[in-house]
Amino acid sequence: MHSRIQFDPLQIAKQFADFSQRLLQGSEMLRSVKDRDVQIATTPKTEVFRQDKTTLYHYEPMAKRAVAVPVLVVYGLVGRYTMADLQEDRSLIRNLLLQGVDLYAVDWGNPGRGDRWLTIDDYVNGYLNECIEFICRAHGLDSINVLGICEGGVFTLCHAALHPEQVRNLIVTITPVDFHADQAEGRTDHGFINLWTRSLTPEDVDRLIEANGNLPGELMSFVFSTMTPLSSLTKYNLGLLDVVDDEKKLLNFLRMEKWLADRPHHPGEAAKQWLKDLYQQNKLVKNQFELGGRKVELANITMPVLNIYAKEDHIIPPQCSRALAECVGTDDYSEIGLAGGHVGVFVSGKSQGILGKGIVDWLTERP
Amino acid sequence: MTNKTISWMDQAGDLYKQWADQQRALFRSMSLGIAPPGPPGALTANTPAGASEGMRQAQALWQSSMEQWVTLAQQAQPQSGLTAESLKTLFDPSQWAQAGLGPLDAAIEHLVEGPSYATLWTLDRKILKAQKLRGEWAKDLAAFQLLMHGAWSEAVKRFFQEINDTQGAPITTWRELIDVWIKTANETLLATHRTPEFLEVQRRLTRSGAECRLQEREIAEAFCEMQQTPTRTEMDEVQREVYDLRRRLRVLERSGIAAAIPHAASPRAAKKADRSRGARRTPPNSTA
Numbered sequence: 001m002h003s004r005i006q007f008d009p010l011q012i013a014k015q016f017a018d019f020s021q022r023l024l025q026g027s028e029m030l031r032s033v034k035d036r037d038v039q040i041a042t043t044p045k046t047e048v049f050r051q052d053k054t055t056l057y058h059y060e061p062m063a064k065r066a067v068a069v070p071v072l073v074v075y076g077l078v079g080r081y082t083m084a085d086l087q088e089d090r091s092l093i094r095n096l097l098l099q100g101v102d103l104y105a106v107d108w109g110n111p112g113r114g115d116r117w118l119t120i121d122d123y124v125n126g127y128l129n130e131c132i133e134f135i136c137r138a139h140g141l142d143s144i145n146v147l148g149i150c151e152g153g154v155f156t157l158c159h160a161a162l163h164p165e166q167v168r169n170l171i172v173t174i175t176p177v178d179f180h181a182d183q184a185e186g187r188t189d190h191g192f193i194n195l196w197t198r199s200l201t202p203e204d205v206d207r208l209i210e211a212n213g214n215l216p217g218e219l220m221s222f223v224f225s226t227m228t229p230l231s232s233l234t235k236y237n238l239g240l241l242d243v244v245d246d247e248k249k250l251l252n253f254l255r256m257e258k259w260l261a262d263r264p265h266h267p268g269e270a271a272k273q274w275l276k277d278l279y280q281q282n283k284l285v286k287n288q289f290e291l292g293g294r295k296v297e298l299a300n301i302t303m304p305v306l307n308i309y310a311k312e313d314h315i316i317p318p319q320c321s322r323a324l325a326e327c328v329g330t331d332d333y334s335e336i337g338l339a340g341g342h343v344g345v346f347v348s349g350k351s352q353g354i355l356g357k358g359i360v361d362w363l364t365e366r367p
Numbered sequence: 368m369t370n371k372t373i374s375w376m377d378q379a380g381d382l383y384k385q386w387a388d389q390q391r392a393l394f395r396s397m398s399l400g401i402a403p404p405g406p407p408g409a410l411t412a413n414t415p416a417g418a419s420e421g422m423r424q425a426q427a428l429w430q431s432s433m434e435q436w437v438t439l440a441q442q443a444q445p446q447s448g449l450t451a452e453s454l455k456t457l458f459d460p461s462q463w464a465q466a467g468l469g470p471l472d473a474a475i476e477h478l479v480e481g482p483s484y485a486t487l488w489t490l491d492r493k494i495l496k497a498q499k500l501r502g503e504w505a506k507d508l509a510a511f512q513l514l515m516h517g518a519w520s521e522a523v524k525r526f527f528q529e530i531n532d533t534q535g536a537p538i539t540t541w542r543e544l545i546d547v548w549i550k551t552a553n554e555t556l557l558a559t560h561r562t563p564e565f566l567e568v569q570r571r572l573t574r575s576g577a578e579c580r581l582q583e584r585e586i587a588e589a590f591c592e593m594q595q596t597p598t599r600t601e602m603d604e605v606q607r608e609v610y611d612l613r614r615r616l617r618v619l620e621r622s623g624i625a626a627a628i629p630h631a632a633s634p635r636a637a638k639k640a641d642r643s644r645g646a647r648r649t650p651p652n653s654t655a
Contacts, residue, residue, distance in 0.1 A: 199566035211577035
């Protein structure tokens with residue numbers, strides 16, 4: 001039988017020797033790296049407000065202020081906000097600070113079983129609203145700039161629709177709006193979470209939450225790993241081997257691992273809304289999503305909106321985000337499509353300059 | 368060991384049969400014992416007509432009951448499902464690794480889905496139900512593994528097709544070979560994950576896992592109740608109460624602020640009011 005494999009025995013022996021050498025160097029480096037060497041979210045900040053498990057941080061300035069109105073960064077509940085500040089040279093937070101932005105970030109903490117009754121209403125009309133009011137009071141402002149990421153982007157859209165007077169400019173990044181647009185590009189590597197959630201019945205979701213009290217972080221990690229099956233399986237052998245003899249690359253790898261391992265549980269009732277109302281029934285784009293007895297009408301978003309999406313986002317496919325253009329009530333709507341995937345937009349070396357600069361330029365034009 | 372178990376089972380079956388035969392004989396003898404000692408004519412001659420008729424009716428009733436008991440005794444063993452064969456399966460560890468519980472399924476189903484009684488067998492039924500759900504979960508897991516096994520087999524098949532495709536570029540390093548495998552397997556698995564079959568199998572596995580866990584919680588809670596220890600359900604109820612109270616407190620606090628500050632809608636005014644009060648407002652549970 002003919003085969004494409006044309007191994008030269010001498011070359012194979014050399015490759016094996018090289019492999020052995022890397023393995024030896026790598027094992028020595030791995031032995032020398034301690035957990036304390038792998039730090040994330042190190043940009044200096046101060047806790048300024050706390051309610052239940054929600055903490056509001058204010059970052060120390062790093063440059064002369066160039067954007068007058070503060071920006072609040074809002075991450076979702078599926079991961080931790082630390083993704084926006086993974087390491088010094090891969091940090092949206094640091095990039096914004098270096099360009100003169102007065103920056104706050106909200107940390108939802110680690111919801112436990114006791115938080116199972118919290119709803120998205122509690123996060124949007126409760127904690128997020130309290131944080132925004134706090135910043136407004138602290139600066140003597142009526143409104144501030146808000147930057148939402150992923151599920152946090154949905155929270156900020158809901159908040160802006162319900163309290164438009166409190167938001168000066170709204171920036172959403174990698175944020176789903178039309179949860180059923182995942183197949184718009186017909187890509188088989190995109191939108192598995194959308195398919196998975198639609199394959200469940202509403203009762204399946206209820207029983208899952210009832211059994212666990214929340215949407216377990218481990219389950220979501222498993223679903224995410226299903227989206228990239230082989231890279232998940234080869235991460236700790238082949239992937240690690242690729243970086244193990246380079247200290248900088250190894251630490252980058254370990255920082256990402258630290259962030260991934262820190263996946264919180266999603267509070268149960270909020271998870272039911274997230275999976276059933278939004279992923280299954282697509283209520284946000286239909287203006288049928290209700291919070292605190294009020295319908296979230298996206299047309300009430302009348303402030304300037306910047307929508308940033310990732311062209312290779314397999315978790316939130318671009319068309320799911322870009323659907324926002326047709327829903328908001330503002331004429332001042334802009335989009336930036338960045339190369340890269342869902343997390344890559346924030347942590348890849350390529351996107352570092354582009355993302356922060358794009359946001360600051362847009363904000364500067366809208367004081 | 369197995370032989371001894373079978374022998375024990377057979378002996379138990381024999382004992383049961385003997386007991387049933389004895390019961391049958393007992394009812395027969397009781398029935399006969401009620402019958403008058405002499406011929407029917409003697410009864411009619413020595414007893415009043417009404418009494419004779421009553422005795423006949425009683426005799427017929429006993430006869431009828433005895434027949435019903437005989438029928439019951441014959442049916443009881445097979446209906447329970449706990450035959451010697453099924454019990455034998457229970458004690459055979461090699462059977463446990465198989466998906467589901469095989470012959471025991473029907474027995475457990477019968478016991479779990481039968482009528483409930485107010486004070487009898489509650490915990491037993493819970494444990495049996497957990498066993499049944501565990502069996503269903505094992506079946507779903509086996510179906511999931513079978514489907515994934517098919518996907519991996521397909522990936523291997525495609526991989527060999529790929530490396531034997533002479534139209535492709537030569538593969539000269541082990542890393543190139545691994546990259547071909549990763550690409551092929553990734554594409555095959557992704558395609559599998561999107562099939563309705565995979566999604567349905569995964570859905571069933573997720574659901575049966577949740578049902579299992581909920582049933583196990585019921586058993587744990589039954590033991591908690593015996594020891595007057597708070598159960599998960601009770602904790603959920605308490606946490607729900609705390610959650611509701613917090614929400615109500617926030618509403619009250621916000622309405623209180625709105626009443627205290629004339630232009631509460633304006634944060635500038637609120638800040639001014641805060642300054643005039645000489646303190647920053649700190650909500651309950653807050654550190655700021």
